[in-house]
Amino acid sequence: MTPLARRVVVGLVLVLLLGLGLEYLALAQARQASTGTAARRQALVAARAVADVVAAASGSDETDGQEAALQRTVDRLAASLDGVERIRVIDLGATSLTVSSDPADAAPRRLKRDEKNLYDAGQLLRANDETNRQEGVARKELALVEPLGGGLRQATVPLRSDGDVTGMAVVDVAAREPVPHTAWWHPVVLGLGALALALLAALPLGSNRWGLNAVAAALAIAALAAYGWIGLSTIHADRRTEEETVAARLVAVSADAGKVATAVGLPAGTLQAAGWDADLYGRPRGTVSAAGAIDEAALAADLGQQTSRLVRLVAGLSVLALVLLAFVGLGFASTLGHTLSTHRQAYFYVVPAMIGMLVLVFFPFAYGITLSFTESNLYNTDKPIWDIWVGVDNYVEILTDWKVYENTDEGVVWRYQNFYWTLGFTVLWTVTNVAFGVTVGLFLALILNVKGLALKPFYRVLLILPWAVPNYITALIWRGMFHRQFGVVNQIVQVLGGDAISWFEQPFTSFMAVLATNGWLSFPFMMVVSLGALQSIPSDLYEAARVDGATGWQQFRSITLPSLKPALVPAIILSVIWTFNMFNIIYLTSQGEPAHSTEILITEAYKIAFEQYRYGYAAAYSTVIFLILLAYGAWQNHVTRATESIG
Amino acid sequence: MAFFKLSGRGDKVPQLPLHLILAFFVVYTLYPLAWVFTVAFSGGQNLMFVNLPPDPTTLDRLRTIIPWPHDFSFANFSAVFTDQPFLLWMLNSAIVAIATTIVGVFMATTAAYAFSRFRFPGRRTGLMSFLVSQMFPGVLMLIPLYIILVQWLGLGSSRIGLVLVYATTAIPFCVWMLKGYFDTIPKELEESALIDGASPRVIFTRIILPLAKPAIAVTALFSFMTAWNEFILAATLMDQETMYTAPVGLRFFVGGFSQQWGYFAAGAIVAAIPVVLLFMYLQRYLVSGLTAGAVKG
Numbered sequence: 001m002t003p004l005a006r007r008v009v010v011g012l013v014l015v016l017l018l019g020l021g022l023e024y025l026a027l028a029q030a031r032q033a034s035t036g037t038a039a040r041r042q043a044l045v046a047a048r049a050v051a052d053v054v055a056a057a058s059g060s061d062e063t064d065g066q067e068a069a070l071q072r073t074v075d076r077l078a079a080s081l082d083g084v085e086r087i088r089v090i091d092l093g094a095t096s097l098t099v100s101s102d103p104a105d106a107a108p109r110r111l112k113r114d115e116k117n118l119y120d121a122g123q124l125l126r127a128n129d130e131t132n133r134q135e136g137v138a139r140k141e142l143a144l145v146e147p148l149g150g151g152l153r154q155a156t157v158p159l160r161s162d163g164d165v166t167g168m169a170v171v172d173v174a175a176r177e178p179v180p181h182t183a184w185w186h187p188v189v190l191g192l193g194a195l196a197l198a199l200l201a202a203l204p205l206g207s208n209r210w211g212l213n214a215v216a217a218a219l220a221i222a223a224l225a226a227y228g229w230i231g232l233s234t235i236h237a238d239r240r241t242e243e244e245t246v247a248a249r250l251v252a253v254s255a256d257a258g259k260v261a262t263a264v265g266l267p268a269g270t271l272q273a274a275g276w277d278a279d280l281y282g283r284p285r286g287t288v289s290a291a292g293a294i295d296e297a298a299l300a301a302d303l304g305q306q307t308s309r310l311v312r313l314v315a316g317l318s319v320l321a322l323v324l325l326a327f328v329g330l331g332f333a334s335t336l337g338h339t340l341s342t343h344r345q346a347y348f349y350v351v352p353a354m355i356g357m358l359v360l361v362f363f364p365f366a367y368g369i370t371l372s373f374t375e376s377n378l379y380n381t382d383k384p385i386w387d388i389w390v391g392v393d394n395y396v397e398i399l400t401d402w403k404v405y406e407n408t409d410e411g412v413v414w415r416y417q418n419f420y421w422t423l424g425f426t427v428l429w430t431v432t433n434v435a436f437g438v439t440v441g442l443f444l445a446l447i448l449n450v451k452g453l454a455l456k457p458f459y460r461v462l463l464i465l466p467w468a469v470p471n472y473i474t475a476l477i478w479r480g481m482f483h484r485q486f487g488v489v490n491q492i493v494q495v496l497g498g499d500a501i502s503w504f505e506q507p508f509t510s511f512m513a514v515l516a517t518n519g520w521l522s523f524p525f526m527m528v529v530s531l532g533a534l535q536s537i538p539s540d541l542y543e544a545a546r547v548d549g550a551t552g553w554q555q556f557r558s559i560t561l562p563s564l565k566p567a568l569v570p571a572i573i574l575s576v577i578w579t580f581n582m583f584n585i586i587y588l589t590s591q592g593e594p595a596h597s598t599e600i601l602i603t604e605a606y607k608i609a610f611e612q613y614r615y616g617y618a619a620a621y622s623t624v625i626f627l628i629l630l631a632y633g634a635w636q637n638h639v640t641r642a643t644e645s646i647g
Numbered sequence: 648m649a650f651f652k653l654s655g656r657g658d659k660v661p662q663l664p665l666h667l668i669l670a671f672f673v674v675y676t677l678y679p680l681a682w683v684f685t686v687a688f689s690g691g692q693n694l695m696f697v698n699l700p701p702d703p704t705t706l707d708r709l710r711t712i713i714p715w716p717h718d719f720s721f722a723n724f725s726a727v728f729t730d731q732p733f734l735l736w737m738l739n740s741a742i743v744a745i746a747t748t749i750v751g752v753f754m755a756t757t758a759a760y761a762f763s764r765f766r767f768p769g770r771r772t773g774l775m776s777f778l779v780s781q782m783f784p785g786v787l788m789l790i791p792l793y794i795i796l797v798q799w800l801g802l803g804s805s806r807i808g809l810v811l812v813y814a815t816t817a818i819p820f821c822v823w824m825l826k827g828y829f830d831t832i833p834k835e836l837e838e839s840a841l842i843d844g845a846s847p848r849v850i851f852t853r854i855i856l857p858l859a860k861p862a863i864a865v866t867a868l869f870s871f872m873t874a875w876n877e878f879i880l881a882a883t884l885m886d887q888e889t890m891y892t893a894p895v896g897l898r899f900f901v902g903g904f905s906q907q908w909g910y911f912a913a914g915a916i917v918a919a920i921p922v923v924l925l926f927m928y929l930q931r932y933l934v935s936g937l938t939a940g941a942v943k944g
Contacts, residue, residue, distance in 0.1 A: 339768055345847050346765035350773065353758035353818050360815040361780050364791035371791060381798050444672060447665050454662065459669050461927070466676055468926035470876040472894050473915045476901055477679050480686075480908055486694035488682060491711040520679065528930070581784060584878055588898065605786045610883060615790050622787030629782055 004209055005202040011328030012198050012216045015321040019224045020187040026313060027231040030306075031180040031238055038242040039153055039175035040145045041277055041285075042249045046084050047143070047155035047171035048276040049257040050077055054089055054099075054169055055159050056261070056270040067098065067108060073264045074099045080256045083249075085152060086172040089159070092122045093166055122168050125158045129165045138281035145280070148172060180238065187227050194223040213329045220321045228314035235310070236303055243287055243294050246277060251292035372620035378613035394620030416507075416597040417604070419624075426580060426600040429514070433579045434572060436519045441526025442564075448527075449534045460531075467524035475588035478517040482589075504590055507597040514590045514598060518582060526571060533567035534560070573636055577629065601625045681714035687912035690720030694908050723913035733914050735889060736896035740918070743809050743881075743892060744874040751814035751870045755821030756863060760851055762822065763829035764837070774826075777819035785879070788816075793883060804887040812880060817870045824869075828862035829855060865932050872922050872929075893918040 057073045058066065070089070078087050078101035089099040090111070097115075100107040111119055121144055128140035144156040152172050159167040201215045254273050261270045274290040275282070286298045327333050340347060372395070374388040398419045406413045414421060444463060448456060466474065481488050482503040490500040503513045537559065545555050583602050586592065592599035592607070599607070602625060609618035685696055697710050697717050727733045761767075762774055792812060802808030836858075837850050845853070856863070878894040885891055891899060897918065900911040 343765065343767035346761045346767040346770075349757040349761035349765075349851075353754040353822065354773065356754055356811075356815040357777070357780065357818060360792070360812055361783070361788070362776070364788055364795060365780070365783050367791040367795070368787050371794075376794075381794050440672075444669070447668060450662075450665060452662075453665060455666075459673065462673050463669075463676055464927065464930065465680065465923070467930070468923040469680070470894070470919055470922060472876070472878040473683075473897065473919055474679070476897065476911060476915070477683055480694055480901065480911075481679065481682060483694050488694075488696075488712055488714075491695075491708060495705065495708045495712060520675065583785065587879070602784055602786045605784075606789070606879070609786070609790045610793075615794065619787065619790050622784055622790065625784050626782070626787055629784065633782065 002202075002207055004207060005205075005212060007331065007334065008212050008216050008325075008329040009195070009198060009202065011325045011333075012195060012220060014328060015220045015324050016191040016194060016223060018324070019220065019317045019321050020191050020227055022317060023224065023227050023231060023314070024182065024184070024187050027234065028180075028182040030231075030235055031182055034235070034238045034242055035180055038245050040155075041242075041246045042083070042175045043145050043153040043155040043171070043173040044143060044157070044278070044280075045246065045250050045276040046081055046173045046253055047157045047169060048278075049081070049253045049271065049273070050074075050084070050087055050171050051157045051159055051169045052271050053077060053257055053261055053266065054087075055161070056266045057264060058089075058098075058159075058161075069264070071099050071107070073260065074101050076260045076263065077101070077257065080260055082252050082256065083174045084171060085174055088118075088170040089167060090118060090122060090170065091167045092126060095119055095122075098167070118170065121156050121170075125156070125168060126165045129158060132281075138283055141280040142282045143280050151175065182234075186230055190223045190227050194219040209330070213325065216329060217322055217325050220325060221318045224314055224317055224321060228310060232307060232310050235306060239299070239303060239306070243299060247288045247292045247294055250277060250288060250290075254290075254292070368619050369623055371616050372623045374616040375614075376616035376619070378615075381615070388616070390616070394617050395624070397617070398621055398624060414597070416595050416599070419621075421597075422599055422601055422604050423628075425511075425598065429511075429586075429600055430576055430579045432515060433518050433522060433582075434575050436515070437522040437526045437575060438568070438572060440519070440523040441528075442530045442568075444523070444527045445530035445534055446560075448531055463527060464524045466521045467528075469521070471521055471582075472584045472588060474521050475517060475585045478513070478520070479589045482513045504593040507594065510590045510593055510598045514585055517589050518579065518585045521585075522575065522579065525575065526568075529567050529571040530564060533564045537563045569640060573640075576632070580629070580632075601628075678714065683912045683915055685714040685716050686908050687723050687916050688719055688721070689716045689909060690718055690722040692907045692909040694906075723909040724917070727910045727913045727917070731900075731910055731914075732888065732891075733893070733896055733910070733917075736891045736893050737918065739806065739885075739890060740875055740893040743806050743813065744871050746806070746810040747813040747817065747874040748867050748871045750810060751817040751821055752863060752867045754814065755818050755825055755866065756856070756859075757851075758818070759822045759825035759829055760855060763826045764834075764847075764855075774823075777822055781819050789880065789883060792880075796884060802884075804885050804890040806890070809881060809884055809892075812884075813874045813877065814870075817873060821866045821870060824866050825859065825862055828859055832858050865929060868925055868929055872925055875918075875922055 053073060054070065054077075057070050074087050074089065078084055087099075087101040088097060088105065088107070090096070091098045094110075096110045097105060097107045125142060125144070128142060131140050132138050132142070142158060144154075146154050146156075148154050151174050153175050154170060154172050156168055156170050158165040159169055198216055198219050202212060205212045205215065250273065253276070254271065257271055275284060276290075277288050278284045287295050287302060289295060370385060373391060374385060375390045375393075376388055380388050401418055402420070403415060404418045404420050404424075405415060416422075447453070448460060482490075484490060484500060484502045484504075487503075489503070494500060501509055503509045541559050541563075542555055545559060550558070580600070581602055582600070583606070586598065586600050586603045587606070590598040592603060596604065596607075602622070605618050605621040605625060608614050608621055612618075686694070689696065695711055696714065697707075699707055699711060762770060796808045796812070797803035800808070802811075832855065836854055840850050840854055876894065877892075878898070881892045882895045882898065885895055888899070893914070897911055897914050899905065900907040900914065
C-alpha cells in the first residue's frame with residue numbers, strides 16, 4: 001500500500017469509528033427515551049382514570065360513610081385495573097392520607113414525617129396550577145411521574161373540586177418496559193463493508209490523491225447515511241409500538257374503570273378518557289383517540305419531526321466526517337503532527353495560557369456572538385441553540401428602532417432606552433470626559449513643568465491620588481456626596497445661596513454629576529503622560545526660538561504641542577476606549593437615573609442581560625458595541641498612520 | 648498669552664498664581680478623600696458631618712461642608728470587622744487576588760518565554776489574538792461567561808470560577824509586558840548555557856526567571872491589583888453574601904435601600920489603602936508601559 005493509501009484508510013477508519021459510534025449512541029439513547037415515554041404515558045393513563053373515578057366518588061354530597069365508600073371504590077379499582085399496584089388518595093388541605101388500597105398504609109391518617117416528599121409534591125402541583133391559571137398558559141407541570149424501581153412508576157395527578165386542586169391521587173403502576181436491544185452488528189457490518197470497498201479502490205487508485213480521497217469520502221457518507229436510514233426505521237417502528245402499547249392500555253383501563261364506575265353507581269360521564277393520554281402539562285398528545293384508535297396524521301407529523309432531527313444529525317456527522325477525512329487524508333494531520341513534534345518545546349510553554357484563553361476568552365466570545373442570534377433568556381439556556389434561533393431579529397430590533405422621541409399631548413417625550421439615545425449619550429460622555437481630562441491634565445502638567453516651582457513633588461503626589469483610588473470606591477463616594485438631602489454638594493450649593501438640587505432626577509444634572517466624578521479620576525493620567533513628555537523636550541529648542549523672537553504662544557504651538565503629540569495621541573486613544581467602557585462610574589453613581597437617560601451602552605447591555613434576563617438581545621447589543629469599538633480602532637489606526645506619514 | 652510662557656522655562660514666572668491654581672485642584676482632589684475619612688471616623692452611618700439645627704445659620708451650614716468629624720471615633724472600623732462580615736469579604740478578595748496572581752503569572756511567564764524565545768508556527772497569530780482579545784467588551788464576555796460558569800459548570804458563588812476568569816483575562820496584558828522584558832535579555836547568556844548542554848527548561852528556570860524577577864514582580868502586582876479592584880464580574884457571579892469580595896461588600900453597604908455610609912467609608916479606607924500605596928509605587932511602570940511606543944519618538 002502506498003503511504004497515501006495508508007493515510008486515507010487510517011482517516012476512513014477514524015471517521016467510521018467516530019461517525020457510526022456516535023450514530024449508534026444516539027440511536028440507543030433515542031430508543032431508551034421512547035420506552036421511558038411509553039411507560040410514563042401508561043402510568044399517567046391509569047392514574048388519570050383513577051383520578052376521574054375518585055373525584056366523582058368523593059364529590060357526592062353524602063358525608064356519612066363517604067370515606068368507607070371511597071375506600072371500597074379504590075380497592076375495587078386497584079383490583080380490577082391491570083398493572084395498578086397501589087392507589088393512595090391524599091387530601092392537601094388536611095395533609096392526610098384519606099384512602100389507600102394497601103391495608104398496610106392504615107388510612108385514614110395524617111401524613112408521616114417520612115412522607116414529606118408526598119406533601120412537597122402536593123404543594124408543587126398546587127402552586128403550578130395556580131401559576132398556570134394566572135398566566136393562562138400551561139407552563140408548569142401538572143402531573144409527576146417517577147420511577148420506583150422494579151418496573152414500577154409512581155404517577156401523581158391532582159384531584160380537583162370546583163376547579164381548585166384540593167388533593168391528589170398517587171398511583172403505582174407496573175409498566176411493561178422491555179429494555180430495547182439495539183443491534184451492534186449493523187454499524188460493524190456497514191463499517192467493515194465500507195472499509196473493504198475502500199481497500200479495493202486503493203488498488204487501482206493507489207497514487208491518485210484526489211480520487212482516493214473522494215472515494216473514501218463517498219464511502220464514509222454512504223455508510224453514515226445507510227446506518228442513519230436503519231436507525232430511522234427502527235425509531236419509527238419503536239414509535240408505532242409505543243403508540244400501540246399506550247392505545248391498548250387506554251382501552252383496557254377505560255373498560256375496567258368503566259365497570260367499577262358503574263358498579264359503585266357513578267354517572268356515565270365520569271370517565272374523561274380523552275384527557276388521559278396527555279403530557280405532564282395536561283395537553284393531550286393527540287396521537288391516540290379516547291377510543292384507543294391511532295391518529296395516523298398526528299403520528300406522521302410527530303414522526304416527521306423526529307426524521308428531520310435525525311437527518312440533521314446525519315448531515316452534521318457527514319460534514320464532520322468530510323473535514324476529518326480531508327484533514328487526515330490530504331496530509332494535514334501528518335504535517336500538523338510533524339510541526340507539533342518539531343516545536344514541542346515552544347508549544348509546551350504556550351499551552352497552559354492558550355488553553356485558558358481558548359476556554360475562558362475565545363470560546364465565550366464566540367458563544368456570545370452565537371447567542372446574539374437567539375432569543376436566549378433565563379429560562380431556556382439549556383435548550384439547543386437551533387431551538388431558540390431567531391436569526392438577525394435582535395439586531396434589527398436594536399438598529400431599526402428610530403423613534404428616539406415621541407410626540408405626545410404633553411410635548412416631546414424622549415425614549416431613553418432607545419439604542420440611538422444611549423449611543424448619543426455615550427459619545428457625548430466620552431467626548432466631554434476626554435476633553436476635560438486632556439485640558440485639565442495638560443494645564444496642570446504645564447504648571448508643574450515650570451522651572452523652580454516650589455513643592456513640585458508634593459503637588460504631583462497629591463494630584464495623582466484620584467487615579468490610585470479604586471474607581472468603584474470613587475463612584476460610591478460621589479454617589480454619597482451628590483445625595484439630595486444629606487450630600488455635601490448640596491450643602492455647598494446652599495452655603496452659596498442656591499437651592500438643593502435633586503442631582504439624579506434630571507438627565508442634565510445627572511450627567512453633570514457623573515462628569516464631575518469621572519473628571520476627578522481621569523485627569524491625573526493625562527497629567528502624568530503630559531508631564532513626562534514635557535520633561536523630555538530639550539530646552540535649547542525654546543532658547544533657539546527665543547533668539548528668533550518667537551512669542552510664548554508661538555513657542556507653545558510650534559514646539560510644545562508637536563513634541564507632546566507622540567505621547568498624547570496614544571494616551572487619548574486609550575482614554576477614549578476607557579471612558580467609552582467606564583462601567584463602574586455610570587453603574588454605581590448615576591445608576592442610569594433618571595429612567596435610563598444617563599445609561600452608556602455597556603451599562604445598558606448589562607441591565608438588559610442581568611435585570612431583564614434577555615441574554616440573546618443583550619448579546620446582540622454587546623456585539624454592536626464591539627463593532628463600534630472595532631470601527632473606532634480601525635479609523636483611529638488609519639488616522640494616526642496618515643498623520644504620521646505627513647509629519 | 649503670558650501663560651504660554653510657562654513652556655518657555657527661561658523666564659521668571661510669578662509663582663503665587665500658579666500655587667493658587669494648584670491649590671484649587673488639590674482641594675478638588677482631596678475633598679472626596681477627606682469626606683470618606685470624616686464619615687469613617689464620625690462613628691455613625693450619617694452622610695452629614697454635623698446635623699443641622701432646624702433653622703440653620705450660614706455658620707451652621709459652613710460646618711456641614713468642612714470635612715472634620717464632630718465626634719472622633721473608631722466605632723465604624725471596629726464594627727465593620729466584628730458586626731459586619733467585612734473581614735470575610737476581605738479574606739475572599741485576598742484569596743481570589745492571590746490565586747489569580749499565581750495562576751495568571753504562571754501561565755503568562757511560560758507563554759511569554761515561548762513567544763520571546765521560540766519561532767514556531769502560530770506565534771504571530773497567538774500574539775495578535777491576545778491583543779485582539781483585549782478589545783472584547785467586558786459585557787459581551789460577561790453573558791456567556793455567566794451562562795458557562797453558573798449554569799453549565801455550577802461555579803456560581805465560587806472563588807474558583809472567579810479566579811479562573813480573572814487569571815485568563817489578565818493573561819494578554821501580562822504576556823505582552825513580560826515578552827517585552829524577556830526580549831531585552833541578551834540571548835548570548837542562553838546560548839552559552841545551551842553549549843554547556845542546558846535544556847530549555849533549565850534555561851527558563853535558572854537564567855530567564857532570575858533575570859526577569861523585577862518584571863515578573865511588577866506584572867504580579869498589577870494582576871493582584873486588578874483582581875482586588877474588580878467589581879462587576881464579582882457582583883454578577885457571587886450572589887451569596889458569604890462569598891462577596893470586598894468591592895461587592897462595600898456596594899452592599901450603600902446599594903439599594905441600605906444607607907450604611909459609615910461602614911462603607913471605613914471599609915473603603917481599609918480596602919483601598921494597600922492598593923493606593925501599591926499604585927503610587929507602580930505608576931511609573933504603568934505610564935512607561937502604556938506609552939512606551941510613543942515616548943520614544
